[in-house]
Structures are given as structure tokens and as C-alpha cells.
Amino acid sequence: MQKDEMPGRGLVLTLLHAADQDGQAAAAAALYSYNVARTGIADRLPIGAHLSDRASGEVLGGLWGRTELGLLFLDMFFLAEHVRGRAQGSRLLLAVEQEARRRGCKRATVETSSFQAPGFYERHGYEEFGRVEFDLPGHARVFLRKKLG
DSSP: OEEEEETTTTEEEEEOSSOOHHHHHHHHHHHHHHHHHHHSOOOOEEEEEEEEOTTTOOEEEEEEEEEETTEEEEEEEEEOGGGTTSSHHHHHHHHHHHHHHHTTOOEEEEEEETTSSHHHHHHTTOEEEEEEEOSSTTOEEEEEEEEOO
């Protein structure tokens, strides 16, 4: 952690090298309040689904995000290696998209890495609309969107 005080102003800038969950939560709440004040809409809700083993209860993967202002934001999607390729990812995605539609969402957005799952999303109707190259040749952060109808 590195601190930098601004003389005479009473403000301290702290460069973080670890998670600051309390600070992040406070900032997120303040930002959401600002957004609600500007739009008049307070509809942010978490959304997600997970896949678990019936016998052990172990969570083998899931899809988590949020809905807000008519958008489905997909934040994290993971499936254990031995579950992949068996249509379970499609099952999770379709369930979350269906719930987002029920909530009134008209569009979805996701970001992924080029070495993760852009092809999966494209097979499900998502289209790339942006890309930021990593400092790793041939790889990038990929931004995709989809009309939910």
C-alpha cells in the first residue's frame, strides 16, 4: 500500500495492492445512488444460475451477473472442465437470458478474453463490438452484445 497526501487539502490517495471490499462497496453504493438520481430508475438486481452435482451438492459452474436499465450484464461464467462440451453452458446461459427477458431486458453484454469463450457467445447470437489487445501477442479482451428481443 502506498499513500500520497495532498498538502493542505486533507485528502490522502492510497494506492491499493489488495482487495478493499469495504471501500469498493461504499463506492459502488454511492455510484448506484448517483445513477438512480440521474435516471429515476432503481432496478438493479443480481442474476445467476449454477450447476451442481446432485449427489455431493458440489457447485460445478455457474453464470452470474446483474440486470439494470434494460440490460443484462454477464459478469462471470465458469464450468468445471469435466462438464464442458455437454450443453450445460448453453443451459445456464439460456436460463439466465430467459430470466433477464422476464425482467424486461432487451439487450445483453459480456466481456471475455480471446482465450476463454468468445466463440461460445457468438454461437449463442452475441456479436463482438470491441476489443482491447493484451500485452500478450494474439490475445485480447473481447466485448460482445446481443439483442434479447
